[in-house]
Amino acid sequence: MGPIVSEITDRYRKGDPLSRSVLVTGGNRGIGLAIARAFADAGDKVAITYRSGEPPEALTQAGCLAVRCDITDTEQVEQAYKQIEEKHGPVEVLIANAGITKDQLLMRMSEEDFVSVLDTNLTGTFRVVKRANRAMLRAKKGRVVMISSVVGLLGSAGQANYAASKAALVGFARSLARELGSRNITFNVVAPGFVDTDMTKALTEEQRAGIVEQVPLGRYAQPEEVAATVRFLASDDASYITGAVIPVDGGLGMGH
Numbered sequence: 001m002g003p004i005v006s007e008i009t010d011r012y013r014k015g016d017p018l019s020r021s022v023l024v025t026g027g028n029r030g031i032g033l034a035i036a037r038a039f040a041d042a043g044d045k046v047a048i049t050y051r052s053g054e055p056p057e058a059l060t061q062a063g064c065l066a067v068r069c070d071i072t073d074t075e076q077v078e079q080a081y082k083q084i085e086e087k088h089g090p091v092e093v094l095i096a097n098a099g100i101t102k103d104q105l106l107m108r109m110s111e112e113d114f115v116s117v118l119d120t121n122l123t124g125t126f127r128v129v130k131r132a133n134r135a136m137l138r139a140k141k142g143r144v145v146m147i148s149s150v151v152g153l154l155g156s157a158g159q160a161n162y163a164a165s166k167a168a169l170v171g172f173a174r175s176l177a178r179e180l181g182s183r184n185i186t187f188n189v190v191a192p193g194f195v196d197t198d199m200t201k202a203l204t205e206e207q208r209a210g211i212v213e214q215v216p217l218g219r220y221a222q223p224e225e226v227a228a229t230v231r232f233l234a235s236d237d238a239s240y241i242t243g244a245v246i247p248v249d250g251g252l253g254m255g256h
């Protein structure tokens with residue numbers, strides 16, 4: 001029996017609904033794409049948002065719904081949810097993954113660079129989480145996973161805007177975990193270290209080597225390694241976990 005079939009059989013055995021409506025923001029590439037694939041492989045109904053270009057054919061061929069949406073625009077978020085609800089029903093699992101960097105040393109960082117990173121990574125997450133919660137409250141269940149970063153707690157020179165936005169997600173998620181725990185909605189944070197995606201391809205070879213030297217496991221993560229943790233947090237096995245910050249960082253952030 002293949003892994004997908006045995007997984008589906010397992011879920012039948014546990015009496016779980018076979019397929020949930022899952023939304024992954026920024027699911028067209030990098031970590032978001034790996035997360036979308038992981039849920040789709042497990043038999044969930046997956047919708048992704050993408051902001052630019054076209055969604056990968058492999059995802060749309062696998063039956064995933066791709067919706068164009070810039071999470072800095074509340075109206076686009078609303079329209080995206082309407083499309084998803086029409087096709088897959090209310091979102092039961094939300095993965096707030098979309099994020100950007102605009103790295104610069106403080107003295108050279110413009111207010112625009114600071115505000116736009118916060119608007120995408122923090123306020124953008126607020127927009128999609130708030131909209132998802134409407135249906136989750138009605139259903140009296142829901143799973144929300146936010147993608148933060150090891151640098152949110154560790155700090156990173158040249159990334160004050162990014163680190164501030166990622167640290168803020170922890171306070172945001174933990175507040176919601178307290179506010180909505182009684183409604184059976186969990187809010188957790190995954191804090192990846194350095195992952196092999198377009199975001200880190202922007203680094204020079206020298207910067208990459210310097211980072212790897214500090215990682216106890218001595219390598220970058222693959223997006224699939226982050227996706228596996230996200231899927232766990234959305235699974236029944238994580239039913240009593242909320243307000244947690246789970247590092248997937250090869251040991252880089254230990255103690256923070």
Ligand SMILES: NC(=O)c1ccc[n+]([C@@H]2O[C@H](COP(=O)([O-])OP(=O)(O)OC[C@H]3O[C@@H](n4cnc5c(N)ncnc54)[C@H](OP(=O)(O)O)[C@@H]3O)[C@@H](O)[C@H]2O)c1
Nearest residue numbers: 026030031051052070071097098099149192194195197199
């Ligand atoms: N790579 C790492 O080492 C690393 C480490 C820790 C945390 N993270 C976090 O993990 C998440 C994914 O990172 P990644 O490495 O996969 O990044 P990536 O390859 O640069 O992809 C970023 C994704 O976010 C989307 N996005 C950005 N701004 C958006 C907006 N305003 N509205 C809607 N979508 C938007 C992008 O859409 P477009 O394709 O349209 O631009 C893309 O799908 C981010 O939150 C990032 O901060 C990454």
